[in-house]
Amino acid sequence: MTLSLPLVLTAIFPSKRRLEDLDPPLWVKRLWIFCLCGGMFAFFAQATAFFPILPVYLTERWGSTAPVGLVVGAMAAGVLMLRPLIGIALDKWGRKPLLCLGLLAALLIQPLYLLAHSPEWLLPVRILHGLSQAGVATGSQTLLADLVPPERRAAMMGYLAMANTLGFAFGPWLGTRLYQAGGFEQFIVGLLWLLILGILLSFVLPWLPPPQKSDFPHDGTPSPWSALLYFPVREATFLFLISSLLHGGLTTYLPLLVAETGDFYSLFALGAVVVRWALGQWGHRVSYRFLSTTAFCCSSLALMGIVWQPGWLSSWAILYSLGFGTVFPVLSAIVSLAVPPEQRGRVYSLFLMGFDSGMTLGSAGMGSLLGFAPLSGLFLSWGGLGLGASWVAFRQFARPIPVVEAKNS
Structure with a gap:
């Protein structure tokens, strides 16, 4: 196995070269998959850390009349409404830009939780958090499909899904420990470090241009959908x-x-x-x-x-x-x-x-x-x-x- 620094730098930084032109060795491909799975673990751990904490925080700060269900569910509404727009952007601008933007958006959104003066103020924050999740989740799936040959797709999708599941399991446990140790402020600071880890891992992923046109397997000129x-x-x-x-x-x-x-x-x-x-x-x-x-x-x-x-x-x-x-x-x-x-x-x-x-x-x-x-x-x-x-x-x-x-x- 020969380490090629120019190849790694070309793969990491925004050269917008096709995967076929890069022709990376096996160890580089494995590094990409590892970093993609690690980034998704970090992102979904921070997203699910809110599950056991946000209802408690809302109730403790604003009382039992706080609209817990509305605030907690606003993130899912953001994900549901914005996925189609994210899909268009992924095909137009490429996978890595949307993936990195989603992680960066989640990082910038975290401090807004601390600045909320009412539960209603948290609604747009949760919707924006949902937008970041739509970009990261859809972008990671699409990028993995671009990186992996067809015969290995099911196997690699299994690894990515496993990383997401581990994040879902680890996030609530971590969130509870952070909140018990230092309250909501310590909770947010801990999630910021988790997101920084995800962003650093995403830098290693290749910057590929939007895919070229394909031979569609059906008759007629297809619409994008x-x-x-x-x-x-x-x-x-x-x-x-x-x-x-x-x-x-x-x-x-x-x-x-x-x-x-x-x-x-x-x-x-x-x-x-x-x-x-x-x-x-x-x-x-x-x-x-x-x-x-x-x-x-x-x-x-x-x-x-x-x-x-x-x-x-x-x-x-x-x-x-x-x-x-x-x-x-x-x-x-x-x-x-x-x-x-x-x-x-x-x-x-x-x-x-x-x-x-x-x-x-x-x-x-x-x-x-x-x-x-x-x-x-x-x-x-x-x-x-x-x-x-x-x-x-x-x-x-x-x-x-x-x-x-x-x-x-």
């Missing part, structure tokens, strides 16, 4: 929405159905990390059809099993982690293969909106059905919906997944 109308992007986006709907319903209403659910969430998070690590090791050796079908079957049986045998909650947590931990990396890899590189940012933005919409429908939307059916009946219905999704995956992904890459000339 038309990939969503065709196989397999259409199916992957629909299945991701269904998976997110089931996940939103489970995480919201499980404590109302079963007592002592703390172990379920811990086991589920740990299982999802292990599953995504395994996908990183061996995901490229298994067909997308088998992985997606099996994933939905596991999630569905876990939802039904919680109703049938609530005493086996730990077993259902592990089974559910097998399903949900597999769905995102696999469906994300399918989308990356079938979408032209110059449209990936826009299509990924709508694909990820499926998660935002599904979580909203599963938590807030499904609550309206509680007046018509018992909660146990809803869990069984969600399980049946998941089995229907597994049939869709088994039937539709029997066809070969088209691979669309940029032209070499």
Whole structure:
């Protein structure tokens, strides 16, 4: 292995050279993947650190009448509204600029939390925080798809998803410790250092120009969003929405159905990390059809099993982690293969909106059905919906997944 300083400097700093022209050695590619996963771990750890702290801070500072739900949910609203615009910018300006801007925006937003004089003042701050998350999450997925060859996409998406999951698990723990040690000010300072780490790691990522035009696999002149109308992007986006709907319903209403659910969430998070690590090791050796079908079957049986045998909650947590931990990396890899590189940012933005919409429908939307059916009946219905999704995956992904890459000339 020969270390080439000019190659590293060319890859890191904004030379806007194509990946084929750089021709980096394997160790450089691995460095890029490591830095991308490390940056996403740092970002999602700071984002999720607010989960246990912000409601407590709002209540302690402004009393029980503070609009906790509105302030906490404003970030998700920002993510949902702005993903399409982020997708357009990713395809027009490139991946690294939006990724770095998202991390920098999150860094600049943190002090604004300390300057808030009322809960209402925090609403635009949370929306801006959501904008940064939309840029970072969509940009990281799209950049990874550009860096990794098609045959390794599912494996590398597994590693990136694992890093995100670790960030989700570590963030609330870190936020609680920081808040207990020095209050909200110490909490914000700790998150600033975490974001600085993410920004430093992002500097190592290559600065690639926007992708060249590709040969679109369908007849006619496509619009920028038309990939969503065709196989397999259409199916992957629909299945991701269904998976997110089931996940939103489970995480919201499980404590109302079963007592002592703390172990379920811990086991589920740990299982999802292990599953995504395994996908990183061996995901490229298994067909997308088998992985997606099996994933939905596991999630569905876990939802039904919680109703049938609530005493086996730990077993259902592990089974559910097998399903949900597999769905995102696999469906994300399918989308990356079938979408032209110059449209990936826009299509990924709508694909990820499926998660935002599904979580909203599963938590807030499904609550309206509680007046018509018992909660146990809803869990069984969600399980049946998941089995229907597994049939869709088994039937539709029997066809070969088209691979669309940029032209070499």
